[in-house]
Amino acid sequence: MIGFVSTTEPASPATALPTADVDRSDPAYRSWLKEAVRKVRAESGRSADTHLLAFPLPEEWGVDLYLKDESTHSTGSLKHRLARSLFLYALCNGWIRPGRPVIEASSGSTAVSEAYFAQLIGVPFIAVMPRTTSPEKTRLIEFHGGRCHFVDEPGTVYEVSAALAEESGGHFMDQFTYAERATDWRGNNNIAESVYQQLRGERHPEPSWIVATAGTGGTSATFARYIHYMQFDTRVCVPDPENSCFFDGWTSGDPHATSETASRIEGIGRPRMEPSFVTGAIDRMMKVPDAASVAAVRALEGAIGKKAGGSTGTGLWSAFKIVAEMLAHGETGSVVTLLCDPGDRYLDKYYADSWLAEQGLDITPYARTIERFLATGEWPGPVGERP
Template structure:
């Protein structure tokens, strides 16, 4: 495992090309054969994969409200980011950015890097993940398990420039999920996550959800869901839940995409110190700021209710979904709400499921657990 350094300069993937794509002869039959085979392998992964489950969270029948969780942890690489990584690899290959023998480099908080390491191995190119040193050990292990290399940085804000620099030094391609997530995904359909949710809800009593709650790391998932809703002329509203030490909420409220935060998010996979280019604020209808302690309390509530451990980002979305449902109960409204299980909790046993880690971080989840206990018993939201 490479420790790395903090990098230099202010380059980003959007400002500086990863490397010249002229180092490959586009008319070379050997290159064309490699490209066709690489695209085939990535598409074949999707063809082999079944859809992810839509689970029901138990709520009192009298409320007339259904809560569903789209379980993205069942993808081959265990997270929502498997869809994104597949799209990014197809985008990079078809644009001629990913070339045989040249590394793919990504700035990540872990889960996207795990999935991208898998796809890099699938098509036979090296992979380097530039990740914060605080990234869970289990994610680091999974990146290396899939053949990737971890380049650790102390300051999460430097992952962009370090990735761009490594791409220039190696002649590789900086994938830059934070810029290209919303571009690489076909939001009109093509079995994206939004289309999948609506297909799975077809036979439910409330097939068109009142709300879908997402969280934002790149912003690509919320952009895909919200754009699909508008494109299909649906009545669903989209809420994005944002953790502490993240500026998506602040940028959405103020309309200022230059806001910044000095610290990295404790909820791995979501929350960013800057408003990422893939975040599309105009497409979404609501945002909530969620305390980290509430996110962690929510994943423990989830485990108690359905017997599944999930990562902290799942808790951020679930807390917001509960609050929205409490508002529906208070207003006498019925319907359905959907949120996501983003990744499995076994990646965070030393964090979100560790009381010692909570104490070290100064996080008290008891008040938030009590709020949810009251809510699930009465429908009322206190706090």
């Protein structure tokens, strides 16, 4: 049986679980299922909401910028919400069985959170991830009892995950398919409802823009659907890093767009158009250079004293540009983006000049753009375009 053994080696077929299904009418299974759902729901009840941090901008600009700090979840990232929803969805569909592993294709943060929930309900967990995933994320997965199965080709994580599930009799969670449907986007304390409730007392309670980067696309879909359902005028922008196909697929309308190189910004950007990326729900996309993402996340630390991961920088760069556009058009309002996970997971990457040099990334011109923007509200080049 595959157990909670801390190892980075692949699961061996010799240790695979039998593939025979459980009897879902069996009282013992029904009792286990009820207890598993209770534990996951109870965990939500023990969790406080995450903070909405104000980024310091001159008050006279008339535009306010906020970051929804998802790093304060118990597993340290935005993916905690997703993992909880995916586990409830899979449990209620009868896909997760006692004693059998949950397998996920993940670049790190989702796997950390799913390992936590797997341990909570007492089932094994295997994360299938690129070998380039940060060592700190690997440590956290193993800390929560999970196992790490590394692949050299990032594009193979899907088929490897499915194969491991088949040979073990486990369940491939498949966040890239189910992220957009597992979350209750109409409300029920999802991230979108939370943001609007937290903004009620602000001078611009209905944001002009919400900026949400995309890994699975589940968060941007939740925001966009909630906005349409509640009949708000807020627009949703999805920034995309280098080495990701989402921007090209969205602008060209090509559902088969691909990227041959893996994203350097962990947690976002994908080599294919994922099923959970709902292109029709969002209003705008931006392509963000990786060096700009790093410059932005370093500027964030200087402004509010918090380190964050590279995906936060991708969103913050785009939020800065949107604020500059609003100022250029004489508009007032608010913009919300996400602080997705803590920067201590990436000290050897986005905060290491040696890593930047290895990657050939020069953040200097982007840092200067941010400095100019924060000082004057101006953005170099044309900012008057609309989606």
